[in-house]
Amino acid sequence: MAIKFLFEEAFRSLFRSKRLNMISLGAMSMSLMALGLVLVLNVGIMELADFVEDKIEIVLFLTEDAKTDEISMLVTKIQDHPQVIAVYYISKQEALEEFSQDAALQDLIKVLGNNPLPSSLRIQLMEKTPENVKRFISWLKNLPGVSEVTYGGGDADRLLKALQFVRLAVLILTASLVLAAMVIIANIISLMVYAREAEIDIMRMIGATNGFIRGPFLIWGVIQGAVGGILATVLLYVIWYLLRYYSMHELGIDLNALLPPASRDQALTGAGLIILAGCFFGFVGSLVSVGRQLNE
Amino acid sequence: MIQFHHVFMTYQNEYKALRDVSLEIDRGEFIMVTGPSGAGKSTLIRLVTREILPTKGQVIVFDQNVAKLKAVQLPYFRRKMGVVFQNFRLLYDRTVAENVALTLHILGTTGRTITREVNQALDRVGLTRKKNVKPWHLSGGEMQRVVLARAIVHDPPLLLADEPTGNLDFATGWEMMQLLKQVTETGTTVFCATHNLNFIQKMKKRTLFLDKGVIHGDRNKLHGN
Numbered sequence: 429m430a431i432k433f434l435f436e437e438a439f440r441s442l443f444r445s446k447r448l449n450m451i452s453l454g455a456m457s458m459s460l461m462a463l464g465l466v467l468v469l470n471v472g473i474m475e476l477a478d479f480v481e482d483k484i485e486i487v488l489f490l491t492e493d494a495k496t497d498e499i500s501m502l503v504t505k506i507q508d509h510p511q512v513i514a515v516y517y518i519s520k521q522e523a524l525e526e527f528s529q530d531a532a533l534q535d536l537i538k539v540l541g542n543n544p545l546p547s548s549l550r551i552q553l554m555e556k557t558p559e560n561v562k563r564f565i566s567w568l569k570n571l572p573g574v575s576e577v578t579y580g581g582g583d584a585d586r587l588l589k590a591l592q593f594v595r596l597a598v599l600i601l602t603a604s605l606v607l608a609a610m611v612i613i614a615n616i617i618s619l620m621v622y623a624r625e626a627e628i629d630i631m632r633m634i635g636a637t638n639g640f641i642r643g644p645f646l647i648w649g650v651i652q653g654a655v656g657g658i659l660a661t662v663l664l665y666v667i668w669y670l671l672r673y674y675s676m677h678e679l680g681i682d683l684n685a686l687l688p689p690a691s692r693d694q695a696l697t698g699a700g701l702i703i704l705a706g707c708f709f710g711f712v713g714s715l716v717s718v719g720r721q722l723n724e
Numbered sequence: 725m726i727q728f729h730h731v732f733m734t735y736q737n738e739y740k741a742l743r744d745v746s747l748e749i750d751r752g753e754f755i756m757v758t759g760p761s762g763a764g765k766s767t768l769i770r771l772v773t774r775e776i777l778p779t780k781g782q783v784i785v786f787d788q789n790v791a792k793l794k795a796v797q798l799p800y801f802r803r804k805m806g807v808v809f810q811n812f813r814l815l816y817d818r819t820v821a822e823n824v825a826l827t828l829h830i831l832g833t834t835g836r837t838i839t840r841e842v843n844q845a846l847d848r849v850g851l852t853r854k855k856n857v858k859p860w861h862l863s864g865g866e867m868q869r870v871v872l873a874r875a876i877v878h879d880p881p882l883l884l885a886d887e888p889t890g891n892l893d894f895a896t897g898w899e900m901m902q903l904l905k906q907v908t909e910t911g912t913t914v915f916c917a918t919h920n921l922n923f924i925q926k927m928k929k930r931t932l933f934l935d936k937g938v939i940h941g942d943r944n945k946l947h948g949n
Binding site: 432440444633634 | 801802813826830874
């Protein structure tokens with residue numbers, strides 16, 4: 429089988445029924461763009477979740493009468509715990525300085541006269557799942573010299589749970605979009621194949637194998653997918669750029685702060701993924717549609 | 725080359741296209757089949773190309789029972805025949821030469837061999853000058869000659885023609901018949917269906933008379949060639 433001929437045939441189909449090709453390309457890029465958008469959102473949400481998790485730290489308030497050697501023993505004990513990354517000691521004075529940065533609170537402290545703030549330990553945990561945090565806190569509470577333990581409490585807990593939910597929702601959204609994109613693309617390719625039914629019929633009568641008939645359609649599908657993917661990536665970039673520009677200059681909101689900008693590698697991987705997805709959809713769509721025409 | 729043994733063909737709408745047809749066509753023969761519309765001429769040809777399978781009986785082509793051909797064997801089976809259709813079935817977005825070359829591409833021929841063989845085939849049907857023209861710009865007779873060139877470019881042992889003159893005027897149709905006759909001279913078996921009795925009379929070839937799916941006469945056997 430002459431590969432050159434199959435490629436020529438595929439390119440011929442690209443420039444033949446121009447309107448159908450444009451519709452197919454449009455649907456392909458739109459589906460892939462939606463997919464890309466979900467991908468961007470997904471990365472943003474993942475990073476946001478990591479950011480929130482990083483911010484969660486456990487604060488252990490020491491009793492007023494805790495002595496220096498008792499505190500250092502406590503720190504050693506906590507540091508030895510396998511889940512602990514770091515422990516920072518915040519003295520009463522340091523806590524006051526931190527507190528005093530807020531002007532309103534400064535006045536409050538002046539009224540009180542003395543420093544009411546306890547010294548504390550701030551602890552960074554390795555795995556911040558709600559269960560893990562709870563287990564660790566109950567362990568801490570039984571240690572000597574501990575007055576109270578907090579970790580952002582229910583708020584952090586709720587935020588973590590919400591993020592888990594959002595992640596799941598985005599995942600479902602992505603899966604449905606992939607499915608929808610595949611169905612749309614397969615149907616458009618069916619139209620293309622249907623438009624060339626007569627040609628397929630002639631080829632079969634002359635003795636073309638199914639592989640020979642299928643070849644150009646598969647190549648065509650992959651090319652359409654790749655071009656659709658590139659278009660979708662460019663469009664996505666342009667839209668994001670315009671959105672950022674508009675919100676910065678008209679609304680004064682920096683979108684980069686809201687959704688951390690992707691690194692060069694991340695952006696390239698994302699674009700590559702969209703283009704690859706396009707090629708895959710084009711290939712599978714053609715395979716299914718031509719197969720149906722060939723009664724396979 | 726072709727044998728029909730007690731072949732019955734009933735279509736899905738209960739239409740009985742062929743009833744107990746038996747016939748034998750030898751290698752290198754020129755055989756014509758005639759009869760009114762709906763007599764079963766096209767059905768005979770479609771059975772040979774294995775577009776359809778007989779309801780009953782056996783169709784043997786190239787010593788193979790067509791009913792036993794597997795799907796993967798079918799393309800290779802069809803490469804041994806050329807088919808000329810009444811409605812041409814050309815690819816209108818390609819030039820004359822590209823239409824003819826399609827057969828060779830399917831056969832896996834490459835490079836200059838294609839150009840050479842396409843030129844030879846177009847020369848045989850007298851269309852060399854129009855090889856770079858798209859079929860839209862051709863007359864009916866010329867289109868049918870392109871179809872013939874496409875069917876014989878690979879020198880198949882069997883040529884099937886289903887009403888090749890159906891869309892042509894008498895003079896052009898007669899030219900087509902002459903071309904078909906020339907094809908037999910190279911050893912190709914030609915099986916041609918036509919309802920035009922003028923051609924039957926003038927060609928003086930073996931002819932099957934078909935009516936309502938039954939063979940009523942075989943002129944070869946009655947009068948000889």
